[in-house]
Amino acid sequence: MIEDPQIEEEREEEESQPTLLFRIFHNQLITLILVLLVIVVFLGVTTRTFLTANNIFNVLRAFSWIAIAAFGQSMVIIGGGIDLSCGSNMAFCGIVAGAFLVAGYPVALAVLVALAVGAGIGFLNGFMVSRTYLPPFIATLGMMSIIRGFCYGLTSGWPVRGLPQSFLFLGQADIPFLTWKIPLPAIIMVAFAIFSFILLEKTKLGYHIYAVGGNEYAASLAGINCSRVKLVIFTLSGLFAGLGGILMTSRLGVAAPTAASGYELDVIAAAAIGGISLDGGEGSVWGALIGAALMQILRNALVLLGFPAYWQPSAIGAVIIGAVMIDQYRKRRI
Amino acid sequence: MKKRNNWLLIFVILTGMILLGGTVWAEKYTFAWIPKSLNNPVFELGSVGAFQKAKELTEQTPDEVEVLYVGSVASDAAEQARVVEDVIAKGVNGIAISCNDPTALIDVINKAVDAGIPVMCFDADSPESKRFTYLGVSNYDGGKAAAEILIRYMGEEGKVAILTGVPGALNLEERIRGFKDVVKDYPGIEIVTTVACYDDINQGVQVVEETMQAYPDLDGWFFVGIWPLFAERGSMPLWEEACSSGRCKTVAFDTLPEELQYLKEGLLVGLVGQKYWGWGYDSIQILYDYIVNKKEFPDWIDSGMDIVTIHNVDAMIEAWNTQDFTKPLPPPFPEEE
Numbered sequence: 287m288i289e290d291p292q293i294e295e296e297r298e299e300e301e302s303q304p305t306l307l308f309r310i311f312h313n314q315l316i317t318l319i320l321v322l323l324v325i326v327v328f329l330g331v332t333t334r335t336f337l338t339a340n341n342i343f344n345v346l347r348a349f350s351w352i353a354i355a356a357f358g359q360s361m362v363i364i365g366g367g368i369d370l371s372c373g374s375n376m377a378f379c380g381i382v383a384g385a386f387l388v389a390g391y392p393v394a395l396a397v398l399v400a401l402a403v404g405a406g407i408g409f410l411n412g413f414m415v416s417r418t419y420l421p422p423f424i425a426t427l428g429m430m431s432i433i434r435g436f437c438y439g440l441t442s443g444w445p446v447r448g449l450p451q452s453f454l455f456l457g458q459a460d461i462p463f464l465t466w467k468i469p470l471p472a473i474i475m476v477a478f479a480i481f482s483f484i485l486l487e488k489t490k491l492g493y494h495i496y497a498v499g500g501n502e503y504a505a506s507l508a509g510i511n512c513s514r515v516k517l518v519i520f521t522l523s524g525l526f527a528g529l530g531g532i533l534m535t536s537r538l539g540v541a542a543p544t545a546a547s548g549y550e551l552d553v554i555a556a557a558a559i560g561g562i563s564l565d566g567g568e569g570s571v572w573g574a575l576i577g578a579a580l581m582q583i584l585r586n587a588l589v590l591l592g593f594p595a596y597w598q599p600s601a602i603g604a605v606i607i608g609a610v611m612i613d614q615y616r617k618r619r620i
Numbered sequence: 621m622k623k624r625n626n627w628l629l630i631f632v633i634l635t636g637m638i639l640l641g642g643t644v645w646a647e648k649y650t651f652a653w654i655p656k657s658l659n660n661p662v663f664e665l666g667s668v669g670a671f672q673k674a675k676e677l678t679e680q681t682p683d684e685v686e687v688l689y690v691g692s693v694a695s696d697a698a699e700q701a702r703v704v705e706d707v708i709a710k711g712v713n714g715i716a717i718s719c720n721d722p723t724a725l726i727d728v729i730n731k732a733v734d735a736g737i738p739v740m741c742f743d744a745d746s747p748e749s750k751r752f753t754y755l756g757v758s759n760y761d762g763g764k765a766a767a768e769i770l771i772r773y774m775g776e777e778g779k780v781a782i783l784t785g786v787p788g789a790l791n792l793e794e795r796i797r798g799f800k801d802v803v804k805d806y807p808g809i810e811i812v813t814t815v816a817c818y819d820d821i822n823q824g825v826q827v828v829e830e831t832m833q834a835y836p837d838l839d840g841w842f843f844v845g846i847w848p849l850f851a852e853r854g855s856m857p858l859w860e861e862a863c864s865s866g867r868c869k870t871v872a873f874d875t876l877p878e879e880l881q882y883l884k885e886g887l888l889v890g891l892v893g894q895k896y897w898g899w900g901y902d903s904i905q906i907l908y909d910y911i912v913n914k915k916e917f918p919d920w921i922d923s924g925m926d927i928v929t930i931h932n933v934d935a936m937i938e939a940w941n942t943q944d945f946t947k948p949l950p951p952p953f954p955e956e957e
Contacts, residue, residue: 333834344826435693442664443660443664445661445821537855539852540852542850543659544819544820545821589834592813596816
């Protein structure tokens with residue numbers, strides 16, 4: 287077997303130089319950050335409001351709950367699944383927290399119960415996928431509908447209102463940092479991004495998630511308990527979606543049963559734009575963060591630029607396709 | 621022996637007929653009241669009105685009137701058509717329906733009418749079908765009314781933004797058309813942008829704040845629906861500051877309690893609302909009159925709009941608290957009376 291010496295050389299070069307830069311590039315981040323920078327510079331030049339602190343933090347707050355849900359979603363997708371129930375889960379956890387608060391329970395308890403409910407819904411998803419062998423698409427599609435039904439049923443369609451000020455703090459407060467006032471949800475988002483990053487990249491569980499998503503059969507031969515991994519990632523996805531829902535509820539001060547309708551698609555799109563392959567086994571949580579940021583910046587830009595509202599969905603769709611196309615092109619080139 | 625049995629049979633039949641005759645005297649009527657969706661609170665209020673009217677009719681007339689409140693959970697024309705078929709199969713005396721789609725419901729409405737069940741529409745019509753009447757409002761006139769309130773408070777010049785829900789929804793587009801038709805007679809008023817929130821509270825809050833940033837000198841807002849106003853104080857700081865200081869005037873559609881509170885606090889200057897409660901209360905009366913009293917109805921019945929300003933907001937709040945919307949509202953602009 288004759289090998290092309292040039293290929294051999296290149297391979298050696300790659301192997302001998304796993305520089306930080308190369309690894310970041312390999313993690314698909316540079317492309318995304320470049321796209322993001324181009325858009326930000328363009329908006330900074332064309333509008334007088336985009337680069338104001340006020341607007342930046344407004345945008346940060348607006349995509350924080352989508353991003354947090356997207357971190358959980360990323361783990362599920364990397365692990366070879368998909369979680370369609372996250373939008374309903376967001377709405378339901380908001381309603382649970384709201385109902386407990388309205389009944390007079392303390393904020394910490396209400397939030398904890400709601401988070402437990404979110405994680406519980408995720409656990410049920412994981413159980414259906416790993417123990418009853420339902421395809422994740424079907425299990426979470428059914429769950430999406432079941433949870434939405436609970437949202438309507440428990441509220442008879444009326445939003446839960448009159449939430450205490452101490453709860454609204456979570457979503458509305460700004461934390462002073464240097465000269466800025468950073469919205470609390472954005473800080474929570476960054477904290478969870480770091481947590482998810484460590485979990486995925488630095489722990490044995492994270493390694494197992496990639497392995498299960500990459501090739502489940504091989505992973506099970508290697509002695510990985512695949513169904514336990516699935517149980518964990520779906521539970522985490524439920525927990526993260528629940529947290530996102532609670533933050534959104536506290537920012538709006540109202541838990542509407544119709545809230546977050548269709549957000550599962552935004553969350554999945556954030557992960558896909560961020561270079562997380564829907565085939566599983568590939569991608570990073572930072573990609574999901576940037577993906578969520580890209581979509582919200584685009585929505586923000588369309589309003590600031592006075593882009594006709596009627597054409598907005600097309601613009602969002604074009605960006606989703608464009609971003610994933612760039613990513614595919616980059617992958618082929620490597 | 622046989623002869624006696626026959627007499628017994630005749631006796632039983634006669635008694636049965638007399639009993640039946642008695643029930644014909646005090647007939648029981650079941651009316652299906654079908655909203656666009658069960659997840660929208662305004663229909664919940666409409667159903668309260670429907671049940672209220674049924675109770676009144678049962679008390680005041682020899683008949684017993686019952687309301688069957690059924691519908692699809694979410695707004696969906698196909699699902700709603702299935703509900704109508706179920707109701708036909710179940711057998712009711714009349715149907716009042718708010719159609720998710722004017723065309724998609726034609727077939728089942730005609731099927732019900734052919735089966736001898738009269739159908740009327742409220743809120744959203746299906747004009748091509750065999751329904752006998754439509755109780756609704758002109759959204760176009762509502763939009764015009766909103767523009768007139770805004771101009772009254774804002775003055776004849778300024779920059780105005782419009783917030784809509786799902787672009788292309790017929791009722792919303794009609795309101796915007798009415799609004800624009802009034803505004804175009806005032807060259808000093810400029811509609812700087814139209815933003816959409818896709819019927820989502822979160823996105824509504826977001827685009828309102830973004831618009832306030834893009835146009836800090838905005839003088840007026842027209843919210844074509846309630847969406848961002850479902851959110852609590854503090855979620856739209858820029859808008860709240862501009863409106864509470866009086867720099868910016870906001871007129872919104874609908875008259876739900878959340879909005880009434882905003883209006884009372886001075887953040888809104890006027891509301892234009894449909895009579896949700898009347899959707900139920902009036903449509904059950906219309907069905908009863910049509911079927912029992914054989915009354916004739918025009919093709920279209922205008923249910924009118926409620927105009928709420930600071931002058932009559934208390935009466936509207938009172939009506940919500942008591943769930944009794946039978947009393948007419950005081951005039952919105954008493955200085956003109």
